[in-house]
Amino acid sequence: MAFDPSKLRVLSFDLDDTLWSGKHVILQAEKAMLDWMKVHTPKILDMYSVDQLRQQKMQFIKRNSILKNKLSQARQIFLFELFSEYNYSDAQEKSVACFNAFYLARQNVTLFSNVLSTLETLKKHYRLISITNGNADIELTGLGQYFELSYNAEDFENPKPHSDIFLAALNQVNIKPSECLHIGDHPNHDMLGAYQVGMSTCWLKDGSRAWDQPFKADIEITHISDLIPGLNINSG
Numbered sequence: 001m002a003f004d005p006s007k008l009r010v011l012s013f014d015l016d017d018t019l020w021s022g023k024h025v026i027l028q029a030e031k032a033m034l035d036w037m038k039v040h041t042p043k044i045l046d047m048y049s050v051d052q053l054r055q056q057k058m059q060f061i062k063r064n065s066i067l068k069n070k071l072s073q074a075r076q077i078f079l080f081e082l083f084s085e086y087n088y089s090d091a092q093e094k095s096v097a098c099f100n101a102f103y104l105a106r107q108n109v110t111l112f113s114n115v116l117s118t119l120e121t122l123k124k125h126y127r128l129i130s131i132t133n134g135n136a137d138i139e140l141t142g143l144g145q146y147f148e149l150s151y152n153a154e155d156f157e158n159p160k161p162h163s164d165i166f167l168a169a170l171n172q173v174n175i176k177p178s179e180c181l182h183i184g185d186h187p188n189h190d191m192l193g194a195y196q197v198g199m200s201t202c203w204l205k206d207g208s209r210a211w212d213q214p215f216k217a218d219i220e221i222t223h224i225s226d227l228i229p230g231l232n233i234n235s236g
Contacts, residue, residue: 003218005231009175011122012166012194014184015132018204019143019198019224020109022134030054032105036098044086056082069159071135075099078198107140119146131169131182133159149173160186161193170197183227186231187213187216202227 016022035233046057060078061067061077066072070186075168080095086155090095130138138150151169153159158167170177177198184190185204192213194201204224211217219230227233 005181007179008083008126008181008200008231009131010127010129010173010181011177011227012182012199013128013130013147013181014182014186015130015136015141016134017185017206017208018110018183018190019115019207022225025109025136028108029102030108033098033102035042036101040094040098041083041086041088044082046134047086062135069133069156072099072103072154072210075102096224101136104140106135107137109136109141112224118225118228119143121228124230127173129169131160131165143217160189161191161196163197165198166193166199170199181218181231183207183224187211191217202230221230
């Protein structure tokens with residue numbers, strides 16, 4: 001069946017690497033975490049480089065696979081164990097404070113160009129929601145006014161591309177899958193997940209990933225602003 005934008009009622013957005021650079025924001029958040037550690041847990045940084053700490057966290061998650069989709073919880077528990085290992089008596093309080101330094105910096109996103117103006121235009125024509133595997137807080141990023149709903153994979157047993165998070169969002173906004181277009185950069189997490197539940201798909205083709213799915217996305221764009229002509233919206 002040919003894609004028909006006129007049937008859409010809701011646009012669903014991935015966040016990291018769709019509205020902003022996920023890599024940039026995580027590096028920025030890790031820097032905030034390290035700056036906190038330099039002041040409050042300096043002996044750990046005497047032992048580990050940034051890359052070594054990152055590897056330590058990845059190994060921790062491998063050993064605790066139940067946390068692999070719980071990004072915030074995994075990081076905070078990792079910090080608690082790390083601080084305990086180095087005999088900080090207030091390891092729990094320190095792990096919370098260190099994680100908070102990371103988390104708040106993680107919400108300080110730098111939007112790709114023209115994202116705000118595009119969201120403003122789209123909101124006049126569609127209901128907007130977000131579905132993310134990351135731990136961005138839509139309110140803390142400053143985008144809460146544009147989205148009526150934001151679902152985070154940490155609140156679900158399985159992240160994208162599993163159907164649970166997509167179906168929960170569709171149920172919450174009370175629409176059929178065919179009435180929703182999901183926009184994202186990841187061919188598997190975003191495009192396959194949305195496609196399998198019957199949503200229309202829009203692939204943000206930024207050059208970082210090759211298309212590896214047995215179907216074609218309904219729309220291909222290279223920037224969020226391409227949605228306006230792609231959905232036949234008159235922005236004037």
